[in-house]
Amino acid sequence: MTTLNVDSRGTACPGPITDLIRAYKKAQNGDLIILVANDPGAVPDSKAWCERTKNEFVGSKDVENAFEITIRVTGKKS
Amino acid sequence: MKNIAIIGSGAGGLITSSKLAKDLSKEIKNGEVTITLFDKKREQEFQPGYLEVAFRGTDPSKIRRPVKKLVSTGVKMVYDNVEKVDLADRYVKTEGSSEKINYDYIIISTGSSPDYEQIDGLKQANMDFHTDAYNASLIYNRISSIKSGKIVVGIGGLPYKCPPSPNESAFMLDEYFRKRGIRDDVEIVYITPFTRIYSAESINEVIEPMYERRDIESITAFNTDTVDAEKKELTSLEGETLKYDYLFLTPPHKPAGFLKGSEMSDEDGWVKVDKKDLHITTYDNGFAIGDTTNIPISKAGVEAHLEGIVVANNIAAEITGTEQKIKFTGRTQCSMETGFHKATFVVGTYDRPVEKIEPSTMNYMEKKAMEKIYWGSLHGHYEWLFKYHFKKDYFEK
Ligand SMILES: Cc1cc2nc3c(=O)[nH]c(=O)nc-3n(C[C@H](O)[C@H](O)[C@H](O)COP(=O)(O)OP(=O)(O)OC[C@H]3O[C@@H](n4cnc5c(N)ncnc54)[C@H](O)[C@@H]3O)c2cc1C
Numbered sequence: 001m002t003t004l005n006v007d008s009r010g011t012a013c014p015g016p017i018t019d020l021i022r023a024y025k026k027a028q029n030g031d032l033i034i035l036v037a038n039d040p041g042a043v044p045d046s047k048a049w050c051e052r053t054k055n056e057f058v059g060s061k062d063v064e065n066a067f068e069i070t071i072r073v074t075g076k077k078s
Numbered sequence: 079m080k081n082i083a084i085i086g087s088g089a090g091g092l093i094t095s096s097k098l099a100k101d102l103s104k105e106i107k108n109g110e111v112t113i114t115l116f117d118k119k120r121e122q123e124f125q126p127g128y129l130e131v132a133f134r135g136t137d138p139s140k141i142r143r144p145v146k147k148l149v150s151t152g153v154k155m156v157y158d159n160v161e162k163v164d165l166a167d168r169y170v171k172t173e174g175s176s177e178k179i180n181y182d183y184i185i186i187s188t189g190s191s192p193d194y195e196q197i198d199g200l201k202q203a204n205m206d207f208h209t210d211a212y213n214a215s216l217i218y219n220r221i222s223s224i225k226s227g228k229i230v231v232g233i234g235g236l237p238y239k240c241p242p243s244p245n246e247s248a249f250m251l252d253e254y255f256r257k258r259g260i261r262d263d264v265e266i267v268y269i270t271p272f273t274r275i276y277s278a279e280s281i282n283e284v285i286e287p288m289y290e291r292r293d294i295e296s297i298t299a300f301n302t303d304t305v306d307a308e309k310k311e312l313t314s315l316e317g318e319t320l321k322y323d324y325l326f327l328t329p330p331h332k333p334a335g336f337l338k339g340s341e342m343s344d345e346d347g348w349v350k351v352d353k354k355d356l357h358i359t360t361y362d363n364g365f366a367i368g369d370t371t372n373i374p375i376s377k378a379g380v381e382a383h384l385e386g387i388v389v390a391n392n393i394a395a396e397i398t399g400t401e402q403k404i405k406f407t408g409r410t411q412c413s414m415e416t417g418f419h420k421a422t423f424v425v426g427t428y429d430r431p432v433e434k435i436e437p438s439t440m441n442y443m444e445k446k447a448m449e450k451i452y453w454g455s456l457h458g459h460y461e462w463l464f465k466y467h468f469k470k471d472y473f474e475k
Contacts, residue, residue, distance in 0.1 A: 008374065008459030010353065015374040018236050021301065022273045022346075025196075025235070025315070028431075041279070048273045052292070052299035075219055 001030045007064050008037040011057070016042040017049060020071070025071045032058070037065040046071065079340050080111050080397055083181035085143055085160045085172055088381030089119035090187035090368030092456040097390035099152035102397060106152045111153060111397060116177075117170065118159045120145050125379070128207040128413065129243065132326075133221070133250035136213035147284040148456050153311035159238075160188075161336050165361045182220070183363050183393050186337075186349055187386070190239050190377055193332035197234060199305035205324045207247065208239065212222050217326055221254060225398075227323035229311065232269035234302050235330025238273070239377040241425055242414035244328045245276055245285060246269070248365075251326075252292045253417035256285045261293075264306065269300040269327075270322065278432035279423055281414070286366075288416060288437075299451055331377070333370045348372035353428065354405040354474070356389050365389045383455070383464075388473055408469035413445040423446050427471055 004023045008016035017038035023033050035046065043060050046069050050057040054075035060067050082098060084091045096113050105111040127141035158172035163186065169178040192202040194207050195283035207214040221229075231247045238244075248268045255261040268275065272283040274375065275289055275296045290297055301315040303323070312320045322401045332338075342358045349366035350359045353373040358364040367389055368382030376379060388406045395402045408428030415421045421439040421444075435441070451460050465472050 010374065017272060017277065019374075022236050025301065045273065047354075049299060052273055053301065075316045077315065 001032070001033065002036045003034060006033060006035045007071045008035060008039070008042065010038065012024070014040065017045050020046060020049065024053075027076075029073050029076050030077065033071045033073065035069040035071065036063065036066050039067065040067075043069060050065050059065075079109070080105075080182045081180060082111065082113045082183045082185070082393065083179065084113065084115045084185045084187065085117070086157070086169070086187040086189060086368075086370075087119060088114050088187060088189050088368070088382070088387045089114060089379040089456070090189075090237065091117065091185070092122075092148055093383050093458060094187065094367065094386035094390045094473070096150040096456060096458040097387055098394060099460075101390065101394035103152060105397065111221050112154065114154045115149060115179075116156045116158060116170070117145070118157055118173075120157060122148060123211050124449065125208075126240070126413070127449065128211060128214040129246055129250060131211050132207040132217035133247065133254055135218045135222075138215050140295060141211055143453055144332065148453065150457050162341075163336070163340070165342060165364050168363070176293055177240075183385075184365070185389055185393075186342075186358075186364075187368045187382065188334035188337070188370050188372060190237070190331040190333055192238075192329040193235075196330045196332075197302055198329070199307055200234060200302075200329060203305045203307035203310070203329050204234070204329065205315040206326065208243070208328055208331070211465050220324065221251070224255075224324065225424055226263035227259065228265040228321065229266045229326065230269060230320065230322035231326045231395045232270060232297075232300075232328065233314075233328035236271065237377060238328050238331045240412055241277070241376045241378070242281075242412050244270070246415045247326060247328075248289070248294045249415060249417040251290070252294055254267050259294045260442060265295065266293075267295045267297060267320070267322070269297045269302070271299065271301045276414075278424065278426075280432050280434040281422065283434060284422055284436060285414075285416070286293045292417075293302055307450075331369070337370065338428055342366070344372050353408065354386050355392065355403070356406060373409055374475070375426075375428075376410050378410060378412045380409070384468070386412075387461070391473075404473040404475060406475050407471045409468055411468075413441070413448070415442065415445065418458070422429055 056072040058070040130136040369377040369387035
């Protein structure tokens, strides 16, 4: 299992989701993607994206004027 | 003597060289400054025109100009590509040459281009309108012979240039087949890895109902993984499949080859820059602008232009000792044609989210006006107009 850290601070819509999708392309099932973003849309957008792609939205928390979003990659075909 | 090297004679490189040549004309005349522009291309194309070529049959020659007509007086053009930039020792090397060409300032504006390597099978299956005008013209030849079938368009991968362009292709195909009177026989399907038809919610609100009204089917959160040209089928990273008869996807893009693995770039080769003054992180005399940067805004000509103005101004200010430094505001302005002579714009800055702008004929006319002034704008002839149009977004003090 690998953890991919993606820093999307300072990027507004659609920045964080672009960064998330680019990291997801390189990830494998079981990997964690930790996305840090300060765009408030990043949390609902990541949640919606996880639902649609069958990946797991583990949670989000506030960190230094930003949100840290954790996603477990589970949706990729094996 | 100060030598300024600019790599890439596209939208960003040309306006930067023009503004530098104007602001430093006295120093150039006195032999105190040289400006050298590197690019092996001898003709440039107006890239937004690829849509007109692909979906309206415009002749590619209409959107091409010889580079020698675009280079401003005072700028030396070298028709070679650069294959090495050494930031620490301040020199560049052109392809196949061992000569070290020294510089004092460097601006990299080498753009982005389709990267077919990222998606297995895409090259064999796809026709795109992001490579060049010739390839775009092949799409028009193909659609002219379509009588029925399923066309899949949309975003094949990230990042790519001109975010609205895949949406525009769906709208323009809809218009094209309606005009031919066979729209009912042609299915148009738009796919995107985002959860909305347009990634920014404000624009999505505008175009989602239009897709419904125009009978353009949309499939969101589709991450294209592979394409089987024989079966005519796309497979997503999640294992979903989608059949097509004709595929005009926008491929993911890549930066110029020499940037990958270089100290100035991220792992995909995009140049890491400060998003406001565009200097390459850790090098004060090195800058990158336009599509090749890793800044988190759309890859589009307006951004390349405004960034070029900032960088040229700041270099000229340093050389002339005026220190009137300015910053890029993150202003975007991508037009999105919605068909039948209407368009909207995707407008935002680093501080303002994308606005909701309804499609109108006025917007379409503004887009058309930009086409008319494009080539002159690369010489810097329309900065008075851009200053007026962009107001406080033109730059930040
Ligand atoms: C279909 C389509 C529609 C578009 N619509 C719009 C729009 O409506 N509005 C908008 O603002 N933008 C639009 N764009 C995007 C716009 O054209 C680009 O974002 C813009 O051209 C970027 O400028 P640039 O200087 O970064 O790169 P480019 O203009 O692409 O120039 C890069 C140059 O670098 C050169 N180069 C590459 N490698 C090297 C090397 N190693 N050495 C020397 N030179 C090199 C290339 O030959 C090229 O000439 C559209 C693009 C497409 C494809």
